[in-house]
Amino acid sequence: MRRNNHRANRRRPGHAAAAALSLLLACAPAQAADPTPAATPAAAADPACDAPAFLAQDPDRLSAALPRCEKNPTYLYHLGWQRNQQQRYEQAADHLERALLLAPDQPATLLQYAIALAGSGDLHSAIHLMTALRQRSDLPAPLRASLHHLLATWAPRLLAPPADGPIWGPQADPSPRSATLLTASLRLGYDNNLQGASRQSSLTLTLPGQHITLPLEPDQLPRAGIWQQADLRASHQRQQPGGSRWGLQAALQQRNTPSYASTTSSQAEIQLDYTLAPVWQWEAASKTIATPGQPPARTSLAPWASLGLTALHTQGGTRYAGRNLALGLEWAASACVLRAALDSQQRQLHSTPILSGRYLGASLQWQCQASSARQWLAALRAGRDQAQDPGRPGGNQAQYGARLQLATPAPSLPGRPGAQWLLEADYSHQRDTQGYSPLLQDNRRRQQQRLSARIEWQQPLWPGLHTFIAGEAVAQNANLTLFQMRSQGLWLGLRGQW
Incomplete structure (x- = not known):
């Protein structure tokens, strides 16, 4: 179902929203999940894959270590976060899915995964995921604020109906x-x-x-x-x-x-x-x-x-x-x-x-x-x-x-x-x-x-x-x-x- 031609993402309804929000989260760490070891899933056995200096490398050098670090959720989270910043959402979703399989209960990873879903065109699933995440009582205040902002930004753009729904319904945004x-x-x-x-x-x-x-x-x-x-x-x-x-x-x-x-x-x-x-x-x-x-x-x-x-x-x-x-x-x-x-x-x-x-x-x-x-x-x-x-x-x-x-x-x-x-x-x-x-x-x-x-x-x-x-x-x-x-x-x- 995924396509490797990332230029196709520009035609998808969730791409513009995800691009703007991923840039916003990158520029405003107080409102988003900070991609540091303290905010990411627990590290795996190999310390080299989640070392701060190693994770601070540029995306190309970091991705070169994928064969060695593919079982480290902290590394996969950072790689997915970087791909979101580059608006390469389908690649980001791949890395973040692997991170969730290894450490499924990490709010920061779930947030980045929702951005990747929206950028890949699946805005419905992204909103469902954000709503479920927002109901958790253990969310840090900055992450909860980011979720409120994401939902307020995405929900009005959700114009296309679900597969089993009618072609009419509530319209939060009257803009053309x-x-x-x-x-x-x-x-x-x-x-x-x-x-x-x-x-x-x-x-x-x-x-x-x-x-x-x-x-x-x-x-x-x-x-x-x-x-x-x-x-x-x-x-x-x-x-x-x-x-x-x-x-x-x-x-x-x-x-x-x-x-x-x-x-x-x-x-x-x-x-x-x-x-x-x-x-x-x-x-x-x-x-x-x-x-x-x-x-x-x-x-x-x-x-x-x-x-x-x-x-x-x-x-x-x-x-x-x-x-x-x-x-x-x-x-x-x-x-x-x-x-x-x-x-x-x-x-x-x-x-x-x-x-x-x-x-x-x-x-x-x-x-x-x-x-x-x-x-x-x-x-x-x-x-x-x-x-x-x-x-x-x-x-x-x-x-x-x-x-x-x-x-x-x-x-x-x-x-x-x-x-x-x-x-x-x-x-x-x-x-x-x-x-x-x-x-x-x-x-x-x-x-x-x-x-x-x-x-x-x-x-x-x-x-x-x-x-x-x-x-x-x-x-x-x-x-x-x-x-x-x-x-x-x-x-x-x-x-x-x-």
Whole structure:
């Protein structure tokens, strides 16, 4: 994932911030970790590698001793610190990672490693690492002051969204800027119900005067198996000089299920989100209550619109296309954004046209950056899906839903700080306005509830490269037994970001 061409670093979003801050820390030792033996990890057995006179050499002569001193954390710390001063951040990250593997609990090394991560383009991991480090009670006062300054400088520059997040959210800095994020991931997983089949092994038909129970075909029963998935996602955000901003996100997904070929699928999505300049805004007049280095608190109200397209195709013959449009208002205050919208969707199931419909509803979304390393999202939605064909089983549907998502720091591997938990729960309820079928439980109207929960552990391996392990459980209940379903799955994967 790393590249040896250091000129490429000039195009990365965290490079300018890391360059300015590394120079600042070099010129102001009272605010930063002083690269002396007293502030660095404990020395290894070879005294020559951590001798003050030896460490004071110029970078080229110091790096020449790497084969001899590669197991000395003090030497590796100094070499990484020098590479940060030279803005050679990827080399700095290499040396500092080795130092953390040998002495994983050294705040000065962690600080320099965060600078190297930011300079390499992984500003998210750098901020997560700094936030976790700041919570330690044993930090010296000068180092704690440096952390506050780093976070105050970096957080407003964090414009590009996380890989699993929406392309809108709290914006700490209204100044014109843009950011682009490319993400590619590979996953390998196991699911005990690949096709989302019913829990029932038989189907009872209600005929005049009698009930007939028929066994379901083997292909209609839950099928367990391994799956592989490749994802490619690109997003771009731009903050305009007048205060408006827009974001564009495109995604491709290919999922392969060797044991059940009909569920192999391809999916494509594109979304455009545009927020107009605020029609009303207010800025806190008192600067005395603001955190030093942080911009003053702002509250604003602005119209916004979103347009999206989705296409899905499976080898089993399912072909789906969706178009959605949302119009609403955005209320932004401090580290939170509240969005209210009217939502319209065209849901076209080309493989089974009778099931197609038009959805109209309302939604409320609330996203907050609780800290530099913790954020959450809550959403509510309600609406009505109007059947395009009057003969659709169940007719029109009333639909409701809620979603919760939390990203928070997690235990990390030794020498690899910045791990995160991603927790997500989604609930939906739908109710038909007509009987589903005279053959199913005397034409009863279907009511269906679905709850899914996911937990994912994300661990940085190198700047821009993460590994993750996740699990998901889905439970669907309905008054018509044919629509009751259970599914559990586990997966692991790698994700790269540029």
